[in-house]
Amino acid sequence: xxxxxxxxxxxxxxxxxxxxxxxxxxxxxxxxxxxxxxxxxxxxxxxxxxxxxxxxxxxxxxxxxxxxxxxxxxxxxxxxxxxxxxxxxxxxxxxxxxxxxxxxxxxxxx
Amino acid sequence: xxxxxxxxxxxxxxxxxxxxxxxxxxxxxxxxxxxxxxxxxxxxxxxxxxxxxxxxxxxxxxxxxxxxxxxxxxxxxxxxxxxxxxxxxxxxxxxxxxxxxxxxxxxxxxxxxxxxxxxxxxxxxxxxxxxxxxxxxxxxxxxxxxxxxxxxxxxxxxxxxxxxxxxxxxxxxxxxxxxxxxxxxxxxxxxxxxxxxxxxxxxxxxxxxxxxxxxxxxxxxxxxxxxxxxxxxxxxxxxxxxxxxxxxxxxxxxxxxxxxxxxxxxxxxxxxxxxxxxxxxxxxxxxxxxxxxxxxxxxxxxxxxxxxxxxxxxxxxxxxxxxxxxxxxxxxxxxxxxxxxxxxxxxxxxxxxxxxxxxxxxxxxxxxxxxxxxxxxxxxxxxxxxxxxxxxxxxxxxxxxxxxxxxxxxxxxxxxxxxxxxxxxxxxxxxxxxxxxxxxxxxxxxxxxxxxxxxxxxxxxxxxxxxxxxxxxxxxxxxxxxxxxxxxxxxxxxxxxxxxxxxxxxxxxxxxxxxxxxxxxxxxxxxxxxxxxxxxxxxxxxxxxxxxxxxxxxxxxxxxxxxxxxxxxxxxxxxxxxxxxxxxxxxxxxxxxxxxxxxxxxxxxxxxxxxxxxxxxxxxxxxxxxxxxxxxxxxxxxxxxxxxxxxxxxxxxxxxxxxxxxxxxxxxxxxxxxxxxxxxxxxxxxxxxxxxxxxxxxxxxxxxxxxxxxxxxxxxxxxxxxxxxxxxxxxxxxxxxxxxxxxxxxxxxxxxxxxxxxxxxxxxxxxxxxxxxxxxxxxxxxxxxxxxxxxxxxxxxxxxxxxxxxxxxxxxxxxxxxxxxxxxxxxxxxxxxxxxxxxxxxxxxxxxxxxxxxxxxxxxxxxxxxxxxxxxxxxxxxxx
Numbered sequence: 001x002x003x004x005x006x007x008x009x010x011x012x013x014x015x016x017x018x019x020x021x022x023x024x025x026x027x028x029x030x031x032x033x034x035x036x037x038x039x040x041x042x043x044x045x046x047x048x049x050x051x052x053x054x055x056x057x058x059x060x061x062x063x064x065x066x067x068x069x070x071x072x073x074x075x076x077x078x079x080x081x082x083x084x085x086x087x088x089x090x091x092x093x094x095x096x097x098x099x100x101x102x103x104x105x106x107x108x109x110x
Numbered sequence: 111x112x113x114x115x116x117x118x119x120x121x122x123x124x125x126x127x128x129x130x131x132x133x134x135x136x137x138x139x140x141x142x143x144x145x146x147x148x149x150x151x152x153x154x155x156x157x158x159x160x161x162x163x164x165x166x167x168x169x170x171x172x173x174x175x176x177x178x179x180x181x182x183x184x185x186x187x188x189x190x191x192x193x194x195x196x197x198x199x200x201x202x203x204x205x206x207x208x209x210x211x212x213x214x215x216x217x218x219x220x221x222x223x224x225x226x227x228x229x230x231x232x233x234x235x236x237x238x239x240x241x242x243x244x245x246x247x248x249x250x251x252x253x254x255x256x257x258x259x260x261x262x263x264x265x266x267x268x269x270x271x272x273x274x275x276x277x278x279x280x281x282x283x284x285x286x287x288x289x290x291x292x293x294x295x296x297x298x299x300x301x302x303x304x305x306x307x308x309x310x311x312x313x314x315x316x317x318x319x320x321x322x323x324x325x326x327x328x329x330x331x332x333x334x335x336x337x338x339x340x341x342x343x344x345x346x347x348x349x350x351x352x353x354x355x356x357x358x359x360x361x362x363x364x365x366x367x368x369x370x371x372x373x374x375x376x377x378x379x380x381x382x383x384x385x386x387x388x389x390x391x392x393x394x395x396x397x398x399x400x401x402x403x404x405x406x407x408x409x410x411x412x413x414x415x416x417x418x419x420x421x422x423x424x425x426x427x428x429x430x431x432x433x434x435x436x437x438x439x440x441x442x443x444x445x446x447x448x449x450x451x452x453x454x455x456x457x458x459x460x461x462x463x464x465x466x467x468x469x470x471x472x473x474x475x476x477x478x479x480x481x482x483x484x485x486x487x488x489x490x491x492x493x494x495x496x497x498x499x500x501x502x503x504x505x506x507x508x509x510x511x512x513x514x515x516x517x518x519x520x521x522x523x524x525x526x527x528x529x530x531x532x533x534x535x536x537x538x539x540x541x542x543x544x545x546x547x548x549x550x551x552x553x554x555x556x557x558x559x560x561x562x563x564x565x566x567x568x569x570x571x572x573x574x575x576x577x578x579x580x581x582x583x584x585x586x587x588x589x590x591x592x593x594x595x596x597x598x599x600x601x602x603x604x605x606x607x608x609x610x611x612x613x614x615x616x617x618x619x620x621x622x623x624x625x626x627x628x629x630x631x632x633x634x635x636x637x638x639x640x641x642x643x644x645x646x647x648x649x650x651x652x653x654x655x656x657x658x659x660x661x662x663x664x665x666x667x668x669x670x671x672x673x674x675x676x677x678x679x680x681x682x683x684x685x686x687x688x689x690x691x692x693x694x695x696x697x698x699x700x701x702x703x704x705x706x707x708x709x710x711x712x713x714x715x716x717x718x719x720x721x722x723x724x725x726x727x728x729x730x731x732x733x734x735x736x737x738x739x740x741x742x743x744x745x746x747x748x749x750x751x752x753x754x755x756x757x758x759x760x761x762x763x764x765x766x767x768x769x770x771x772x773x774x775x776x777x778x779x780x781x782x783x784x785x786x787x788x789x790x791x792x793x794x795x796x797x798x799x800x801x802x803x804x805x806x807x808x809x810x811x812x813x814x815x816x817x818x819x820x821x822x823x824x825x826x827x828x829x830x831x832x833x834x835x836x837x838x839x840x841x842x843x844x845x846x847x848x849x850x851x852x853x854x855x856x857x858x859x860x861x862x863x864x865x866x867x868x869x870x871x872x873x874x875x876x877x878x879x880x881x882x883x884x885x886x887x888x889x890x891x892x893x894x895x896x897x898x899x900x901x902x903x904x905x906x907x908x909x910x911x912x913x914x915x916x917x918x919x920x921x922x923x924x925x926x927x928x929x930x931x932x933x934x935x936x937x938x939x940x941x942x943x944x945x946x947x948x949x950x951x952x953x954x955x956x957x958x959x960x961x962x963x964x965x966x967x968x969x970x971x972x973x974x975x976x977x978x979x980x981x982x983x984x985x986x987x988x989x990x
Contacts, residue, residue, distance in 0.1 A: 027140070027141075027144075028137060028140075028141045029140075029141050029144045029145055029148070033148075046166060046167075046168060047138070047141060047166065047167045047168065047173055048167070048168040048169075048172065048173050048176070051134075051137075051138070051173050051176070051177050052173070052176040052177050052179075052180050055177045055180050055181055056180045059180060059181060070140070070144065072147070074140055074143065074144065075136070075140065076137075076140045076144070077133070077136075077137045077140070
């Protein structure tokens with residue numbers, strides 16, 4: 001992979017997890033590979049930060065988990081977005097867009 | 111996360127930790143496995159793939175720990191923040207907090223105390239294994255002889271037939287409940303105990319703690335000199351001597367060998383401290399019309415109460431046909447043991463439980479009003495928080511945390527009150543202590559539940575109302591008072607109205623009890639209770655089985671007691687009125703058809719000495735009293751009560767008529783020589799029934815109850831009179847030593863207990879309601895100060911202001927009273943059986959209690975009204 005990997009900012013991880021689950025339920029590994037995929041390898045989410053995030057978001061009521069069968073018949077815990085999670089995704093997306101725009105503008109300024 | 115799922119998750123994390131942990135371990139393992147597979151697919155060897163995957167995972171334990179923290183942390187963190195905020199807010203208004211906590215403590219404490227009794231008596235199983243299968247079996251007597259009586263003791267022969275023929279019981283046992291006298295080095299110790307058949311203990315499935323209980327061998331006459339003692343007696347009388355088994359005790363002047371000690375808490379029949387075998391001889395086994403015994407049984411597994419009842423009814427009707435002479439009209443009834451133990455108390459307890467619940471509701475309404483007022487003062491704070499982005503749910507939660515904090519503090523304090531209170535209740539109420547009434551886990555749970563419920567009740571109204579605030583309005587109002595919006599005032603008033611209504615219901619209940627009690631106290635018992643002393647002795651069979659022995663004891667006792675200075679007269683009977691107990695027997699009237707014993711009329715029977723009527727103060731209506739010449743060789747005579755004369759010789763002169771009591775057929779017909787006044791023998795609330803008195807000397811018995819009339823305070827004669835009797839025989843224990851006034855008082859103790867408690871609760875309710883009315887009126891006046899000022903400026907006089915304020919208070923109270931009257935009308939009929947001489951909807955009580963409440967409502971608004979009348983228009987208009 002040519003691109004350099006970037007450390008995740010606190011908060012960004014939530015947004016990425018929410019985004020990755022927006023298309024449908026995934027298990028833990030699924031979430032990290034989806035993030036890898038949609039960021040084109042920029043972000044690698046390690047289990048050490050992935051699981052605390054998943055559980056925190058579940059406690060916050062954004063995610064819901066349940067046990068299910070994986071693609072190769074393995075029992076895995078799947079996470080899905082709740083209604084609150086979807087709302088959170090909207091808010092965080094808007095916030096992020098505002099911030100990134102602001103930062104981009106700031107950086108362009110002379 | 112909304113509160114409920116959050117609590118659920120908190121619960122899961124706290125109490126199902128293992129499962130949560132296990133799930134996460136599994137989740138991680140799947141992750142590693144799947145990652146390994148992915149890496150293998152990418153071309154690594156299985157070994158490398160796995161190692162890589164594990165490296166990527168990092169420390170399993172670290173990940174675990176992080177997740178754990180998150181799971182627990184979230185909830186505790188917010189809860190903790192709310193609690194800290196709450197405590198800080200409450201410390202800001204200490205007076206409010208103290209008043210609230212105290213009133214809730216009273217309410218919750220009273221509820222907990224009553225619940226501990228309800229729990230101990232009605233909810234917890236009796237302290238015997240599978241106690242729900244234990245039943246009492248009673249006779250039902252013929253209704254023409256015992257109108258209204260639904261349970262009657264059992265005769266030996268009928269019991270033996272029940273035992274042989276019934277198929278519903280695993281075991282069935284019979285016992286008699288009697289007094290014993292235990293000889294000690296000092297005065298004999300009177301004890302309550304039972305003579306029991308050997309199955310008695312297996313019905314209860316309770317073994318001796320040490321030694322053994324009885325075997326069928328112990329039931330044989332001559333081999334029955336063994337005794338089982340209670341744990342309490344063992345400790346009290348024998349200093350818990352471990353070698354007591356095998357020792358000999360002198361009980362009723364007979365030697366008994368101690369064979370067993372029962373475990374602590376075994377107390378059946380009530381207050382029993384010793385058990386001896388019931389050894390019937392052949393004659394006793396054939397007695398069919400002597401009803402002297404109680405029957406207890408254990409239902410077979412899978413046999414219902416109804417099946418057992420049907421079984422017993424079939425057997426009874428068979429016995430009726432087989433022995434019409436004795437058994438005609440006698441049925442049987444199967445009653446759960448608990449119903450018998452707590453029967454009379456159940457309704458009273460439930461009424462008290464309701465009452466105390468009402469008190470708590472009133473206290474909650476009061477506190478809710480205080481909270482409303484407080485929230486009104488904090489409106490600006492709340493508005494600022496909302497403006498700063500606090501969510502409504504978050505605010506409600508914080509306000510509720512505050513109120514729950516208050517209520518739980520009240521609950522903790524209340525629990526302390528209840529520990530003391532439940533002990534008081536058991537003592538004052540003379541309750542059967544079935545299962546150590548006190549604070550157990552159930553009671554703790556109840557208190558916790560009630561505290562939380564109270565917290566939510568008092569917090570929810572203000573929380574909902576004040577978070578719905580219109581932001582700009584509140585902020586604009588600056589430091590001015592708010593909370594005066596019509597809706598909030600309506601809530602406040604509704605709360606007060608319900609307080610008034612609830613306390614009216616309580617007051618009416620208490621009023622009805624007081625009226626009943628007052629009526630009862632004015633019931634003439636038919637004898638003179640003042641300056642009279644009574645004590646009883648059951649002569650022990652080993653020394654006093656022969657009539658001449660009994661008579662000798664009687665003569666010496668009367669002589670000795672009569673010689674005590676201060677004694678005016680001495681009478682002897684077999685049962686003192688109002689003390690409970692007494693025997694009833696059939697009789698036939700000469701010249702009228704004599705039916706079988708079962709068909710004969712019944713009358714209560716007492717055996718008395720000539721001076722009895724004089725000593726106890728029962729008046730002669732006709733004829734004469736007995737004299738010393740009415741003895742065994744003289745003409746058999748009888749004296750009857752007015753009720754008996756009215757019932758059997760209406761419009762006739764009964765004097766000179768002859769009747770035969772069926773237990774004394776051998777003495778032939780007795781001549782009625784006198785008619786005396788009726789007495790209340792079984793209770794002031796029970797109508798006097800037919801009563802006949804036979805001369806003790808014509809048919810002596812081993813049971814003597816002395817009635818001693820004294821010149822002055824009878825209590826000072828207790829000692830000398832007891833000594834006089836003990837000087838005759840040291841082994842005959844005196845029981846039931848009390849003044850006749852005490853007998854009368856004791857017969858009302860249950861009612862007095864109920865009345866006192868209900869009255870206390872009603873009093874508390876009244877005070878709380880008054881405080882509620884005062885609070886609301888005071889607040890109204892504050893809110894309307896400006897308006898009042900304008901009115902006065904426009905020419906309204908002080909009288910008008912008074913009228914305005916008092917009028918509003920009156921309206922509130924009247925609405926409350928109206929609602930209360932309707933509820934009371936519906937509710938008091940449930941307590942009808944606790945009343946005497948008044949109907950449950952006694953209009954006098956309803957009207958007078960309403961008047962009291964209206965007066966209190968007006969009195970409570972006196973101060974606010976005066977304050978309103980003193981409003982100075984200029985100042986009022988300038989402020990705000």
